[in-house]
Amino acid sequence: MSRFNLEILLGIILVSLTTVILVVYGFNEEDRMAEAGETQHARAIEVGAGLYENNCSGCHGIKGEGILGLCPPLNDAEFFTTRLKEVGWSSSLEDYVISTVSSGRTTSTRPDQFAGQGSPAMPAWSDEYGGPLRPDQIQDITTFILNWESTAIEGVVIEALATPTPSPEEATDPVARGQKVYLDRGCSGCHTIEGLSAGTVGPNQTTIGTLAETRIPGMSAEEYILESILDPSAYLVEGYPDNVMPKNYNDLIEPDQISDLVAFLLSLR
Amino acid sequence: MLRNLNFQDLRQKLGFAIDNRVRIITAGLGIDELRAVLRGDPPTEKPNPRFKVHTISFLFHIRPRYYQKGSTILAHTFRLGFMTVLFYAIELITGIVLMVYYVPTPAGAYASILEIMSEVPFGNLMRDLHRLGAEATVIFTFLHLLRTYFTGSYKKERSFTWITGVILLGLTLFLSFFGYLLPWDQLAYWAVTIGTSMAEAAPLLGNEVNLLLRGAPDIGAGGLLRAYLLHIILLPLLAVLVLSIHYYKVAREHGISLPARYEEGDVSPEVKKDSKRRLDFLPDLFSHEIYLTILGLFLLLLVTIFFYGGAPLENIANPQQTPLDTKSPWYFWWLQGMLKLGDKSLMGIVIPTLLVILLFAVPYIDRNPYRSFVKRPVAVSLGVLAVLVLILLSYMGLPQYGIEMPAATRIVQDMSPEEGVGPLQDVPYDQLQQGFYIANETPTENLCPDLDFGCPEFEEFFSLFTDRVNEAIDSGALENGDAVIVTENWQQDLKKVTMRITWDAPETGDRKTYERHIYIHRNNQGE
Numbered sequence: 001m002s003r004f005n006l007e008i009l010l011g012i013i014l015v016s017l018t019t020v021i022l023v024v025y026g027f028n029e030e031d032r033m034a035e036a037g038e039t040q041h042a043r044a045i046e047v048g049a050g051l052y053e054n055n056c057s058g059c060h061g062i063k064g065e066g067i068l069g070l071c072p073p074l075n076d077a078e079f080f081t082t083r084l085k086e087v088g089w090s091s092s093l094e095d096y097v098i099s100t101v102s103s104g105r106t107t108s109t110r111p112d113q114f115a116g117q118g119s120p121a122m123p124a125w126s127d128e129y130g131g132p133l134r135p136d137q138i139q140d141i142t143t144f145i146l147n148w149e150s151t152a153i154e155g156v157v158i159e160a161l162a163t164p165t166p167s168p169e170e171a172t173d174p175v176a177r178g179q180k181v182y183l184d185r186g187c188s189g190c191h192t193i194e195g196l197s198a199g200t201v202g203p204n205q206t207t208i209g210t211l212a213e214t215r216i217p218g219m220s221a222e223e224y225i226l227e228s229i230l231d232p233s234a235y236l237v238e239g240y241p242d243n244v245m246p247k248n249y250n251d252l253i254e255p256d257q258i259s260d261l262v263a264f265l266l267s268l269r
Numbered sequence: 270m271l272r273n274l275n276f277q278d279l280r281q282k283l284g285f286a287i288d289n290r291v292r293i294i295t296a297g298l299g300i301d302e303l304r305a306v307l308r309g310d311p312p313t314e315k316p317n318p319r320f321k322v323h324t325i326s327f328l329f330h331i332r333p334r335y336y337q338k339g340s341t342i343l344a345h346t347f348r349l350g351f352m353t354v355l356f357y358a359i360e361l362i363t364g365i366v367l368m369v370y371y372v373p374t375p376a377g378a379y380a381s382i383l384e385i386m387s388e389v390p391f392g393n394l395m396r397d398l399h400r401l402g403a404e405a406t407v408i409f410t411f412l413h414l415l416r417t418y419f420t421g422s423y424k425k426e427r428s429f430t431w432i433t434g435v436i437l438l439g440l441t442l443f444l445s446f447f448g449y450l451l452p453w454d455q456l457a458y459w460a461v462t463i464g465t466s467m468a469e470a471a472p473l474l475g476n477e478v479n480l481l482l483r484g485a486p487d488i489g490a491g492g493l494l495r496a497y498l499l500h501i502i503l504l505p506l507l508a509v510l511v512l513s514i515h516y517y518k519v520a521r522e523h524g525i526s527l528p529a530r531y532e533e534g535d536v537s538p539e540v541k542k543d544s545k546r547r548l549d550f551l552p553d554l555f556s557h558e559i560y561l562t563i564l565g566l567f568l569l570l571l572v573t574i575f576f577y578g579g580a581p582l583e584n585i586a587n588p589q590q591t592p593l594d595t596k597s598p599w600y601f602w603w604l605q606g607m608l609k610l611g612d613k614s615l616m617g618i619v620i621p622t623l624l625v626i627l628l629f630a631v632p633y634i635d636r637n638p639y640r641s642f643v644k645r646p647v648a649v650s651l652g653v654l655a656v657l658v659l660i661l662l663s664y665m666g667l668p669q670y671g672i673e674m675p676a677a678t679r680i681v682q683d684m685s686p687e688e689g690v691g692p693l694q695d696v697p698y699d700q701l702q703q704g705f706y707i708a709n710e711t712p713t714e715n716l717c718p719d720l721d722f723g724c725p726e727f728e729e730f731f732s733l734f735t736d737r738v739n740e741a742i743d744s745g746a747l748e749n750g751d752a753v754i755v756t757e758n759w760q761q762d763l764k765k766v767t768m769r770i771t772w773d774a775p776e777t778g779d780r781k782t783y784e785r786h787i788y789i790h791r792n793n794q795g796e
Contacts, residue, residue: 002309004309004553004556007556007557007560008308008309008560010560010564011560011563014563014567015563017567018563018566018567018570021570021571021574022570025391025394025574026390026391029391030390032393033387033388033389033390033393034387036386036387036393038792039793040383041792042762042790042791042792042793043790045760045788046763046788046789046790046793047584047788049759049760049763049765049788050786050788063759134376135376136376136379136380136585144760147760147761147762147763148760150760150761151760151761156761158758158759158760158761159703159758160757161703161704161705161755161756161757161758
């Protein structure tokens with residue numbers, strides 16, 4: 001067989017093979033596209049989870065459980081079933097979340113329960129409205145938030161990781177317990193303690209233990225901090241407006257937790 | 270009237286009419302002749318109509334009338350030039366299809382790539398072909414240059430062809446480089462940022478060139494549009510122009526070089542004469558080109574579908590966050606490697622420019638008239654040396670080489686890179702059982718008693734993590750190092766993995782912590 005004829009033969013075989021490959025690939029294409037869509041959705045959730053942790057968890061809770069007095073939960077049945085009717089939103093929940101996250105909220109819709117962090121109650125997050133996030137990032141956060149639907153209304157249960165029993169040292173140390181209260185009860189969402197939290201709504205507390213000693217003449221540091229937690233309007237740090245910090249921590253936090261919190265803040269010098 | 274109709278006559282007339290039409294389309298080849306061409310038979314008419322085609326048809330006019338038989342030996346050319354053109358054509362066709370869906374704006378680009386991958390039938394295939402074809406174009410262009418260099422085919426009348434070839438190599442690299450930015454993911458954004466920042470080091474005009482390329486101090490909407498226009502209009506037009514000149518020189522002026530042994534070797538006159546025998550374009554060369562096209566397409570498709578993991582797409586470009594381990598496209602690693610050797614201006618601009626000039630001037634520097642290996646030892650050994658240096662420099666260009674990163678960061682990055690997949694992503698989703706896994710405390714075996722088949726991949730991952738931490742502790746990089754992996758169920762089908770390493774800072778003795786949170790979704794596995 002001459003080279004010429006061999007090439008004709010091989011050429012015909014290869015064209016047939018190529019056609020077969022393409023046809024088989026084509027039959028599988030619908031499934032592949034669907035799978036690619038799912039992967040992209042999964043990736044959006046992963047990215048959204050990271051963004052949520054960095055930007056939203058300080059106020060809305062690390063797992064979207066909300067913080068009473070501050071920001072509403074995003075992972076409960078109410079959010080997925082009645083919230084749209086409550087605010088009179090006619091479009092989808094996804095649009096509602098995107099719109100709220102993008103432009104924020106000037107005043108709270110439930111000021112008695114969730115006052116937000118002042119005015120605005122929730123800042124605008126989209127860079128189109130002066131916030132730090134791009135639209136695609138807000139889309140990813142929304143995809144992540146909507147992924148709570150199955151646990152919120154479909155009865156799926158996600159067991160949380162059991163926290164290890166605190167070491168004896170931690171359990172008996174009010175400062176360590178107070179730090180946990182500080183982180184768990186939303187203080188870190190608004191206040192900065194260098195190396196621990198980075199909120200900018202309220203005054204910096206990195207050295208509050210020292211500052212509190214001299215803030216009000218005749219008042220001890222301990223008394224001042226306690227007063228500021230229970231009655232935030234009693235003394236206002238310059239540059240920070242009144243009526244931003246919730247005034248009902250007396251009801252929200254157990255008395256012994258408050259004393260732990262005070263002990264922790266006193267230790268910041 | 271019907272009785273008068275002569276069917277013999279009619280058939281002949283009809284055949285004649287069809288034949289005429291065919292001759293107009295094929296620039297002179299009749300039906301019988303066409304068949305003979307396709308079967309490799311000798312010409313059916315005299316004078317040979319196959320030569321006439323080259324005068325009448327434009328497309329055949331720019332093709333060679335013949336090549337010398339000796340110059341078409343496979344082991345001499347390896348068909349590298351043809352393959353380069355073939356891949357250029359594939360890039361052109363797949364590129365046009367991709368352009369239908371692609372949007373050259375920062376807000377739209379990444380989304381349009383996602384759309385191509387999940388909503389467009391055969392869209393992902395087109396993207397993979399385009400990506401792989403681009404790599405192949407660069408590879409084949411470079412191999413073609415090497416072949417030309419080592420067979421000494423750049424000498425005498427071919428020196429100008431060599432220069433156009435070097436220009437084409439540059440155009441190919443830049444075409445590929447600017448195409449790299451278009452998906453607008455972290456990989457693209459930072460690779461091109463690194464690449465264009467080299468221009469900044471150029472004396473006098475550096476800043477201006479950089480600004481011209483990026484459209485702003487940083488790559489943004491303007492930079493993307495510029496890269497897009499360079500990629501789809503300016504560079505392709507230039508490439509077509511230079512390629513035409515390059516090809517016309519070969520096809521119509523000096524042909525492909527004969528292997529040196531026929532030209533200057535000690536071979537018998539018969540062999541020499543046979544090597545100069547003409548192989549006509551029609552049918553021999555043409556049919557071989559068709560065969561090569563079929564073969565090239567088949568192989569590309571085969572590799573793309575069965576062996577290629579898919580063109581990479583990392584997270585959307587984020588100008589605020591430089592990922593760890595950024596690198597330029599692989600064909601510029603050698604440049605990155607050079608940059609690590611010294612001054613940015615000298616190593617990034619001056620020496621590369623000199624090298625390019627040197628490459629252009631090869632035919633004029635090398636005055637040795639001989640072409641066979643043994644008669645040009647200096648040129649051949651310099652060529653081999655250059656290739657080795659290029660490989661070495663490319664290795665040095667890798668981010669793993671010569672860039673120090675704190676040990677904890679390095680370990681976590683190696684376990685689960687910010688972009689792409691690492692050992693953590695290779696662990697099956699269900700094996701990520703909730704819990705605290707403390708290095709050197711938690712046993713590395715039997716970690717998942719609740720699972721029927723245990724979690725061998727996770728155990729392997731955990732012991733790898735532990736080994737890396739211990740290595741760092743032993744080398745003194747992590748004094749009093751502690752490391753923990755925490756796995757939590759976060760949402761349905763979503764897990765959160767925390768890797769935390771703490772150690773004593775060497776000077777101050779402060780306790781330092783490096784921590785990264787990684788979220789893993791069930792459906793984003795098995796890539």
